Amino acid sequence: MTILGIPSAALFSQLLIGLINGSFYALLSLGLAVIFGLLRVINFTHGAQYMLGAFAALLLLKFAGIGFWPSLLIAPLLVALFSAVLERLLIARVYSLDHLYGMLLTFGLTLIIEGLFRHFYGSSGQPYAAPKELSGAVNLGFMMLPKYRGFVIIASLAVCLLTWLLVERTKFGAYLRAATENPKLVQAFGVNVPLLLTLTYALGSGLAGLAGVLAAPMYQVSPLMGQNLIIVVFAVVVIGGMGSLIGAIATGYTLGLIEGLTKVFYPEASNTVIFAVMIIVLLVRPAGLFGRA
Amino acid sequence: MTAITRINAVKDQTAILSARNLKAWYGESQALHGIDLDIHSGETVALLGRNGAGKTTTLKSITGLMDRRSGEIKIGGKDISRLPLHHIARHGLGFVPEERGIFSGLTVQENLLLPPIVAEGGHTVEEIYALFPNLKERRHSQGTSLSGGEQQMLAIARILRTGIRILLLDEPTEGLAPVIVDRIGDVIIALRKRGITIILVEQNFRFAQRVAERYYVIEHGQVLDQFSAAELPGRQDWLSDVLGV
Numbered sequence: 403m404t405i406l407g408i409p410s411a412a413l414f415s416q417l418l419i420g421l422i423n424g425s426f427y428a429l430l431s432l433g434l435a436v437i438f439g440l441l442r443v444i445n446f447t448h449g450a451q452y453m454l455g456a457f458a459a460l461l462l463l464k465f466a467g468i469g470f471w472p473s474l475l476i477a478p479l480l481v482a483l484f485s486a487v488l489e490r491l492l493i494a495r496v497y498s499l500d501h502l503y504g505m506l507l508t509f510g511l512t513l514i515i516e517g518l519f520r521h522f523y524g525s526s527g528q529p530y531a532a533p534k535e536l537s538g539a540v541n542l543g544f545m546m547l548p549k550y551r552g553f554v555i556i557a558s559l560a561v562c563l564l565t566w567l568l569v570e571r572t573k574f575g576a577y578l579r580a581a582t583e584n585p586k587l588v589q590a591f592g593v594n595v596p597l598l599l600t601l602t603y604a605l606g607s608g609l610a611g612l613a614g615v616l617a618a619p620m621y622q623v624s625p626l627m628g629q630n631l632i633i634v635v636f637a638v639v640v641i642g643g644m645g646s647l648i649g650a651i652a653t654g655y656t657l658g659l660i661e662g663l664t665k666v667f668y669p670e671a672s673n674t675v676i677f678a679v680m681i682i683v684l685l686v687r688p689a690g691l692f693g694r695a
Numbered sequence: 696m697t698a699i700t701r702i703n704a705v706k707d708q709t710a711i712l713s714a715r716n717l718k719a720w721y722g723e724s725q726a727l728h729g730i731d732l733d734i735h736s737g738e739t740v741a742l743l744g745r746n747g748a749g750k751t752t753t754l755k756s757i758t759g760l761m762d763r764r765s766g767e768i769k770i771g772g773k774d775i776s777r778l779p780l781h782h783i784a785r786h787g788l789g790f791v792p793e794e795r796g797i798f799s800g801l802t803v804q805e806n807l808l809l810p811p812i813v814a815e816g817g818h819t820v821e822e823i824y825a826l827f828p829n830l831k832e833r834r835h836s837q838g839t840s841l842s843g844g845e846q847q848m849l850a851i852a853r854i855l856r857t858g859i860r861i862l863l864l865d866e867p868t869e870g871l872a873p874v875i876v877d878r879i880g881d882v883i884i885a886l887r888k889r890g891i892t893i894i895l896v897e898q899n900f901r902f903a904q905r906v907a908e909r910y911y912v913i914e915h916g917q918v919l920d921q922f923s924a925a926e927l928p929g930r931q932d933w934l935s936d937v938l939g940v
């Protein structure tokens with residue numbers, strides 16, 4: 403069977419890859435949007451935190467025998483905890499300065515973290531096995547779906563939805579949204595806003611750590627695994643516009659799919675299509691598709 | 696006048712809030728040059744003064760919202776001037792800013808429930824909705840979709856829930872229709888009956904006269920004078936002069 407002259411199996415498999423990539427774009431840009439919304443810091447450490455999530459899972463298995471399922475919770479928590487310490491010790495000091503300082507600081511942290519891991523683990527990747535419950539594939543009739551990939555798509559959708567609910571429907575989220583608009587007034591009401599900032603940074607970073615754990619069984623765990631991905635994720639964030647969570651999620655999945663389709667119809671452009679979209683969006687809507695100018 | 700005398704008679708004379716030599720700066724420019732205030736428990740005090748005199752800055756300094764300030768601020772005898780901003784509300788202090796500070800990303804109800812409870816004895820949500828039926832009707836709307844008057848009601852209402860004992864109000868009647876101004880006057884009088892101490896910044900002198908028991912006149916970031924409501928008639932001309940009205 404063919405669709406538009408393309409074998410349908412090839413089309414669906416590229417769409418699946420697009421959806422998988424989109425899941426990571428969505429998770430990572432959601433974390434960036436959560437952080438930027440409140441802290442006004444463009445978190446360049448995000449790629450390193452993604453890598454830390456994957457390494458945490460790998461090392462937990464190696465040294466403590468802790469498998470994938472517990473790591474899915476523990477590794478992001480470790481990344482969140484580490485990030486909370488970073489925020490308290492370093493990032494909190496640049497809030498009152500120009501955005502550029504936050505960017506430089508988090509970029510510098512990335513170089514340090516990735517450099518340290520490269521020093522100890524080299525740049526080659528290490529494998530991390532998918533849990534045996536998720537090995538193999540299911541036949542969907544029109545294509546074979548590897549179980550683990552299906553899980554990644556569902557898990558990332560669920561996490562995006564939970565994060566959205568947390569921000570839009572809970573008291574914590576109300577503090578977060580209010581502090582985004584007027585942090586001093588919220589603090590004058592008696593809310594511990596410095597702690598709120600720390601928790602929010604930890605939350606956004608924890609999402610990156612979770613994406614890292616999810617990525618570990620599919621890609622090799624390597625110190626630089628976040629580098630290439632994060633550049634694309636920043637393009638996604640620019641396209642979606644900072645500050646809108648729904649925007650970050652929707653743009654992440656859509657661009658993953660667009661990338662997948664490009665691979666089918668015009669493979670030469672598949673690595674650049676997201677940046678091409680970014681340029682067009684910047685020309686037409688500089689604040690991003692969902693951004694408020 | 697008799698009403699005011701009666702309230703004066705029952706009110707507790709200890710200073711619940713006092714400020715000594717309060718100074719504040721915006722960057723390098725000094726806005727307050729040593730303000731002294733003594734506010735007694737349960738009284739309603741109005742701060743008067745021309746535009747730019749330093750009234751808002753005084754309230755913001757007391758609340759801890761000024762980045763640069765010096766001097767001593769005591770609530771119930773305890774110095775709060777060095778506390779982190781989020782600890783100050785716990786001493787029973789609530790602030791309604793001039794721009795009202797309603798959050799657009801929150802519904803009316805979320806705005807109402809936002810400030811944490813700091814002490815017992817605050818209004819319940821039911822009491823608040825009884826006092827402001829409009830807010831109940833619009834509780835699921837976006838906070839900033841309310842009219843100016845409703846936003847002012849919401850800004851006052853959400854502070855009342857928290858159980859604060861001292862309420863700082865910055866120009867609550869600014870830009871509101873006379874009917875709404877009357878409503879706000881009623882609310883302030885009701886709060887006074889509940890024993891809440893109120894510091895009010897007001898340009899609308901007729902409104903201030905309706906609710907205030909004592910006045911501070913501020914000029915160039917200093918207290919020019921203070922007097923009680925009973926002394927007001929003798930000062931009308933002087934006051935018009937100072938306020939330029």
Ligand SMILES: Nc1ncnc2c1ncn2[C@@H]1O[C@H](COP(=O)(O)OP(=O)(O)OP(=O)(O)O)[C@@H](O)[C@H]1O
Pocket residue numbers: 721724726744745746747748749750751752753
């Ligand atoms: N954000 C600011 N930056 C710099 N200077 C300021 C700022 N806000 C106020 N000022 C200055 O501080 C002084 C006191 O201002 P403040 O707002 O306290 O006056 P006010 O008595 O509340 O006036 P109004 O009746 O107009 O509200 C003024 O000279 C004003 O120009």
Ligand SMILES: [Mg+2]
Pocket residue numbers: 750751752793865
């Ligand atoms: Mg003012």
